[in-house]
Amino acid sequence: MNSNPATTTPTNGAGATEVAPASSPTFSPLYQQIKALITQGLESGEWKPGEIIPSEVELAARYKVSQGTVRKAIDELAADNLLVRRQGKGTFVATHNEDRVQFRFLRLLPDDGDAHPHVSRLLECRRLRAPAEIARQLDLKPADPVVLIRRLLQFDGETTVFDEIWLPGAVFRGLTAERLADYKGPLYAMFETEFGTRMIRASEKIRAVAADAPVAELLKVTVGFPLLSVERVSYTYGDRPVEVRRGWYVTTGYYYQNDLS
Numbered sequence: 001m002n003s004n005p006a007t008t009t010p011t012n013g014a015g016a017t018e019v020a021p022a023s024s025p026t027f028s029p030l031y032q033q034i035k036a037l038i039t040q041g042l043e044s045g046e047w048k049p050g051e052i053i054p055s056e057v058e059l060a061a062r063y064k065v066s067q068g069t070v071r072k073a074i075d076e077l078a079a080d081n082l083l084v085r086r087q088g089k090g091t092f093v094a095t096h097n098e099d100r101v102q103f104r105f106l107r108l109l110p111d112d113g114d115a116h117p118h119v120s121r122l123l124e125c126r127r128l129r130a131p132a133e134i135a136r137q138l139d140l141k142p143a144d145p146v147v148l149i150r151r152l153l154q155f156d157g158e159t160t161v162f163d164e165i166w167l168p169g170a171v172f173r174g175l176t177a178e179r180l181a182d183y184k185g186p187l188y189a190m191f192e193t194e195f196g197t198r199m200i201r202a203s204e205k206i207r208a209v210a211a212d213a214p215v216a217e218l219l220k221v222t223v224g225f226p227l228l229s230v231e232r233v234s235y236t237y238g239d240r241p242v243e244v245r246r247g248w249y250v251t252t253g254y255y256y257q258n259d260l261s
Contacts, residue, residue, distance in 0.1 A: 032073070042093060081094055111253055124148070128146060129146070146167060159250070161247055165245045202235065219248065
């Protein structure tokens, strides 16, 4: 095996050689190439959420690279929350059914710092044509179909969050209020298991706002009450936007935690 990262060429599972375009001026370290190949396997569904992936030794043999190169690629995928290492068991595909992943996207915590379970109350789920701004954020054409979900989240019996969630209609065909009502797990877990769409990362804009009349009525606060506004765009593999979420949070007794690394 050629151990020089500049000349080693990984292969895919079928034995075909992965060759970068000759005109490409960029250089990708070997472990980054292996990371990309493993990510392709995750995106294609070769290894599904919750499943164990092959060992480092097996992957090294598959891609014809050193075990250390595979380990570095897996380390990065674990840091990206795409894989989860379990001591003595192996490496697994991360899933939104795990508590640690759920709370990575729901950052509202009570002042005691402990994550409390919440109850979701669905207000509506309907298909419509994408408004211009939503189409832009989801990289859709104007008036493409989208699904709009409106819901309330209750923590300890108190209505605390109002969410508007916009999803591309072509990706979420068949998503109805009935299916949402019947599903008992986290929303992102449903997207993952029933629609094959895993949320990989999100970009958020957070600001303080005053509650207008419609939002105040839903959250049972007075008009003008201070709220936290969180606007999120979530992405799946390939950095494709698949969700726009606009949330209004009552932060009396709560705070929004954002870990920086």
